[in-house]
Amino acid sequence: MIGLVLRRLLVVPPVLLAATVLVFALPRLADVDPARAVLRARSAEAVPDPATEARVRASLGLDASPVEQYLRWLGALLRGDLGYGYVSRTPVLEQVGGAAAVSGLLAVLALALAAAVGIPAGAYAARRPGGRLDRFLGAGTIAGVAVPEFVLAPWLVLVFAVGLGALPAVGWGGPQHLVLPVLTLAAYPGALAAQLVRAETAMVLTRPHVLVARAKGLGEHSVLWRHGARLATTSVTALAGLFVAGLLGGSVVVEVVFGIPGLGRLLHQAVPAQDLPVIQAGTLLVVTVAVVAGVLVEIVATLLDPVLRSAVDA
């Protein structure tokens, strides 16, 4: 088992090194002059003249060769120095760190809510396939999966902020600002988790060992959670792994609509402004989380699934 964990973790450094090359190269392949873009981002209607462009290019270190720029950036990155944003001229570590903390909090809360509601709902619906609860959940999860964030978010604002006046429409600061964004973000993974758990549990409940357990007099509750829904946790864990990177990267729609200073909104502003240090640091963080989450999910899934675990041990 320890061997498996080490083998999986050893993959991480080379993958991340390759990611740094891509993260550094991709914005530059877009054929946009960063110095010109920075000038325009600082001053929207600017028509940059060559002399000013040259001064800005030199001051940003963009007149060095791409390889030199990459090595300089990688060296600084390894020292934990992410430099300053071209446009905002504030430390990138501060910008990306603060934004990632906000998106991370939203992601954790949204996934916790999705799991807390989706898993039991799916499990109980599976007890009587075709029953009232199952049909109600079916309709609810289809809506949860189908309604996009840019539709759901304004509707929640319209009902809870404009209609009831119970929650703020936009902003960030107190716990009350978390409710609507978390509800919006949790809808899709929650609905998907419920569908998954419902399908797998319903299938497991028809298997012989469950019938045997029932015949031995095991209570319905125990049958459901010990034998039925337990197996579905492997799939749900894999699903959570998929969502972690996406949610930590920040939902651009949710963060823009609710005015939340997360990573999605930061990148949403940095990309059109060609603020390369911010784009690079933000993208690399998301890639790192995706890679690490992928590896962790694989390890956890192996630990949870007796069949996989015995295959590894063998």
Add this chain to the structure above:
Amino acid sequence: MIARRRGRYALAALATATALLLAGCGGGTGGSPDPAGELTVALQFPPRADYAFDADDGARLQSLGVAETLTTVDDQAQPAPMLATAWEQEGDSWRFTLRPGVTFHDGTPLTPDAVVTALSYVAGVDAPPRAIRDIGFTVAADGPDVVRITTAEPDPVMPLRMSSGNLGILAPAAYAGGGAPAYLRNATGPFVLDQVDGAQSAQLVRNEQYWGEKAGAARITVRYVEDPQARALAVQAGDVQFAEGLPQAQVEQVRSSGAEVVEYPNARTVPLQLNQSRAPFDDVRVRQAVTAAIDRPVLAQQVLGGGAAPAADLFGAAVPWGETDPPPAADPERARQLLAEAGFGPENPLTVQLWTFPNRPELPTLANALQAMLAEAGVRVEITVGNYEAQEPEVLAGNYDMFLNSRSYLSDFPDAASTLTSDYTCEGSYAIDQYCSPAYDAVVARLNTTVDPAQRQQLFAEAAGLLTTDAVGVMLVHPLNTAVLRGATGFTPDPLQIEPILPQLTPTG
């Protein structure tokens, strides 16, 4: 039975939802002004460059009512006193007399040396603001209450340049660190910038020692909300008492919630630019045909839902010299006739490419409407919506047919010489239309020696008239600005966007 019950549940849910929505309506701007009260406002554009004076953010400190400049402008777009009370030209210099009794928010007095420190800093950065770039700008103290600003050539508009928000004056302590100036609690305006939370929010506190009229609110929380729909919902929810830039589709809904919506002109034009360096738009008859085929009132009222005014000229109602008469109606018959004279018709149809970009969402919408209007006149238009950054080098090199653009015609201070020169003279740096007319250049050249603001404004109108006569492009619409108040009063629209917005706002109890 079950079906009927389910139907009742659905009705009840619908009724509840409707009741909830209606509960959010009502309220209004009524109530008496309460200068001791506080406000929360939602502004459209967050600071992108940490309120840097050499970026657009500099003007943000001005519009918040925090930083002030040597001059401002009056409603005729002519220079007016601010931190300087008088000015006079002496050859290649201008002498500005400073207002007595002004103190910075840190308690230090406004002195010529403080002005020199502030203006020298912004003139010395990599990319100085356009208002003072490439003119050989230097500044020095000239006596106990005067600063002397010198340029390489005599400059006719220095008092107007000094109204640019990029040239705000902070206390000397703000520049002591050597880097970007420390903007907290260091300016002179009616509001003290007390606290900033990145691009998220800012806290303003009334400056009780202000030299002029005091601000209407004791404290303002500024929230930067980029999404227009979110700003509209925030007003309706009562989260904010003032917001700028509403989506046109929601104006009526916001108004019906009891809010006051103000629409006012914006110094911006959406032009359809036509490449005159090659066929077919090197022929004035083709350009006139395109102009005749386009129904500008329909574009403004129907296509953009009233979010813009139809343009008759480069300049609109935002400036005193702008054309406020409506443009002529579309005349497809005349368009077909002009095209026939130029050799185009059913046997030799004209097909052109139209490029535009999506950063301003109204542009692709307008492009589709133009396609339909020009088809009526027999012109086939193929639309490409792409990245502006990639399109710009091509259009500047003259490798295009039609380009749908959006352009502010004032750059940082209310004088149009810069736009008229860069966009339309033979040697212009942003001459997308590839227009070159000695007669036009001669009019613009007269601006170099014309000091009198009224005479300059006459020349602006004359130059714009030549552009219209020569059908240089089709000036389609002038977008409108919007602002909304609910629980506040006192908003005074300023199309020139020089006057600060927030100091006038007063909470209503």
